[in-house]
Amino acid sequence: MLKFVLLAALSVLVLAEEEPQPRYLEDSLERVVGGEVARPNSWPWQISLQFQSGSNYHHTCGGSLIRRGWVMTAAHCVDSQRTWRVVVGEHNLNSNEGREQYVSVSRVYIHPNWNRNQISNGYDIALLRLSNEVTLNNYVQLANLPPSGQVLNHNHPCYISGWGRTTTGGNLSAQLKQAYLPVVDHNTCSSSGWWGNSVRNTMVCAGGGKDSGCQGDSGGPLNCQLSGRYYVHGVTSFVSARACNESRKPTVFTRVSAYIGWMENIMG
Template identity: 70%
Template sequence: MLRFLLLTSLAALVLAEDAEPIYLEHQTMVERVVGGEIASANSWPWQISLQYLSGGSYYHTCGGSLIRTGWVMTAAHCVDTSRTWRVVVGDHDIYTHEGTEQYLSVSAVYVHPNWNRNNVAGGYDIALLRLSTAAVLNSKVQLATLPPSGQVLPNNNACYITGWGRTSTGGPLSAKLKQAYLPVVDHQTCSSSSWWGSTVKTTMVCAGGGSDSGCNGDSGGPLNCLVSGRYVVHGVTSFVSSLGCNTLRKPTVFTRVSAYISWLQGIMG
């Protein structure tokens, strides 16, 4: 069963697969990367916390990437419900005000038109947020680098997932941004019958498959991959297995950013 990595109480989606995908945002509490370690403060300066308003307070639900000063890229399943959103850039500990944060309201949400919340395996789990005011770039806040259109990384390419999601399946919370090393699993391997099978499409990227993984609360955040000496956001965190966030041979699945470059540019202009 598939699980999306978001933090709202959405019902699990059931697909006709042996292992269905699940949004990484189930649960109403903040969750984070399984395994890995606490990242150095602001070492992934394009990472954002997406938060929603409830009862007068804002709560973290997903991650995302600052790709222009006025635009954030996240997962469609994070924002396909109507809520009051805000984006926090320059954050590290989401429960502590450290003075480096910028709190930015969201003026418009653009979910990919082909996204279907009832068919996560169909893909298109990508969205753009237009910010009401532009982020101010500094040493703590930088823009993500996106890949060229169509680029597909080789098996075992070095990547890191980053996020504030659960530290274990159903496990405890941690306030500080985490990172975990998740090498790419190529499509031929990931789509084989003993891995994800036909659930995984060529417009997705698999990474991990061992003890480290994404988990609830990581949805929408970046898969940061080392390409030619710099980190490029090649994935948007989408789903894991309902059998557990770090199930063997069920690597974390990401929307492949390079498959959507033209759509992103078309929205942002």
């Protein structure tokens, strides 16, 4: 029986054994497996989502700045009651480099069909309304979103970016990392020996080799190039519970183009 794990950074979540289950990528201050440290602010829509504990804030997930007052992230990152803030212009979580902007979250909008106990149904997407609009500059830019319904071809070039684990259960690092993860088409990803019926056509699979997302990357972008521009085609969701970069278990993302209408309705 397959098991999967969500990629956020609050606590390692291995869900009950029912259907094939993922692991969310939300746990601990960790980053992309494989890949390389990104050039600072080269993904200027990447944000760090942080929660308050005592007097301090801690990174738990990534996200994408899609309007000056709105962030897109994963539902599983924010389906608990916490005090949240977003950091834009971030690169090294352990130092203030003067480019960061810190903004509190005034409201969380989780997709109404999201159910943490039925991960493979999808809907792992949320919008965060910021208390103030951020300032756009050389280090902070808005993400380009794909047109509604667009599906990328097999092996389309994409990059994951995030602060997740560098290896399964491995060391932590504060610098933003990136890794090349080509798209795995739905027919392949949903076939026997891959993810099977654990993935829906509202998801995007990418990678499946030595590089992958891992805990701490949840909610962050899958950045895919089309016509010389990068578009955020995926929201990082889950990997195999056995290993972040298990062969033929690509990192799974919420497919952004399946939710354009829902997001436009929320943001108005």
